[in-house]
Amino acid sequence: MDYKITAAGGILAKKKDEKTFSLEHFLIPVHELLSDEQKKEVLLKFNITEEQLPKIKKNDPGLKLFNIKAKQGDVIRIKRKDPTGSYDYYRTVI
Amino acid sequence: MxxxxxxxxxxxxxxxxxxxxxxxxxxxxxxxxxxxxxxxxxxxxxxxxxxxxxxxxxxxxxxxMMDIHVKERYAKDEKKVRKIANNLEHVTLHKIAGMMEDFDKKVILIRVNPSELKRLGLDMRLIRAKIVEFLGNKAKVEQRENKVRIKFSKKEKIINIRKTMNKLKLLHIKGIPRIEKAMIIKEGEKYFIRTGGSNLAEVIKLPEIEVGTVWTxxxxxxxxxxxxxxxxxxxxxxxxxxxxxxxxxxxxxxxxxxxxxxCKSGTIQAVGRHGLSGHKAGILARAAFEETMKHLVNASIKAEEDKLSGVTENVIIGQIVPIGTGIVKLKFASGRGTQKAKK
CATH class of the missing domain: 1.10.1790 (PTS-regulatory domain, PRD)
Incomplete structure (x- = not known):
């Protein structure tokens, strides 16, 4: 399946017969790829190296859903919405 | 916090x-x-x-199992929801038909249950087409009403007939693979579908369902x-x-x-010796849990180093464990301290 992000932030998945449908699922939080500057900022904020962050696989379907083409060493920001509140979580691509 | x-x-x-x-x-x-x-x-x-x-x-x-909610406009219509549920259920040939092989005549006989056909809204022509498509030119297919007769050539080996039979039993007729059952459940005024068996990748492609709330x-x-x-x-x-x-x-x-x-490693790790506890950083921490010898021997072969930074390691060697007030370390600022002392 191919996926596309709509302007509203929802995700569109393309079926084989080219019909699109939205895939906004309650389990999937928003993933964002950080630029190099943002990445440095984050690592400085926590005073850690990128190896100390939790990991995410390069071929993770979550990245594919948001059309992120990540390479090894990139940092992904995940906007989590937990029962305890909303916050950002970070993962390094491996 | x-x-x-x-x-x-x-x-x-x-x-x-x-x-x-x-x-x-x-x-x-x-x-x-x-x-x-x-x-x-x-x-x-x-x-x-x-x-x-x-x-x-x-x-x-x-x-x-899965919980599947249908789109808002169908949710109150029991018939429609039931129809969607029926389309989900995986139907293979042996579920709707009695099958028999005759090794003398080199024939497989299939008798499809008419009531099942009616329940699932299927047509014999469809089933015939599926069987023909599956067999290709291996055998001849004759169909009369709800009976299908598959005729092999006289020289066909018996073992091949049995093999074909076993594959025919699992011939996909309708529905989504791995979803064995689908029933509808009333919740307030609305209906939703609960299935035995789960196949998320296929179910989210269906147009009638509410993708955002599918749960497995x-x-x-x-x-x-x-x-x-x-x-x-x-x-x-x-x-x-x-x-x-x-x-x-x-x-x-x-x-x-x-x-x-x-989930910190990018895949789901179990809590136990094959997962989290088996992948700890400290050698002594791993050895203290399970399979002590294995971890110690492997670590010595690879000349691994234990930084003694964890709790277990420090318990073993009898130092203050780095928890609570034990995590605080004293650093001596030598330069400034001596200058002050001189004054």
Missing amino acids: RGKKGKFIVPGDPVGTIAAQSLGEPGTQMNMRSFHYAGTAEAVPTGLPRVIEVVDARRTPKKP NDIMEVNKVFGIEAARNAIVKELKIIMDSQGLPIDIRWLLLLSDAM
């Missing part, structure tokens, strides 16, 4: 240990063998067996289709449901911590 009364968790608190205790103690009160029969004839494990399933990161749950209890499948973050959320939700069903009040933060730990 901040609360109304200030900070509940301070730096150095052994949150992992507290989480383990907070989950372990209610675990002793849970039912050892409990199931729920939510609309299905099958017993789905809840309580302790299900917790173990989730925490051990089993490849498939014992009884996979197969966490590995969530990981495969939606990714690690969704799987982590699924673990939290699953554990919370179990704890609530058992009437055990547990703070959700401990579940969040546990699921974060399970």
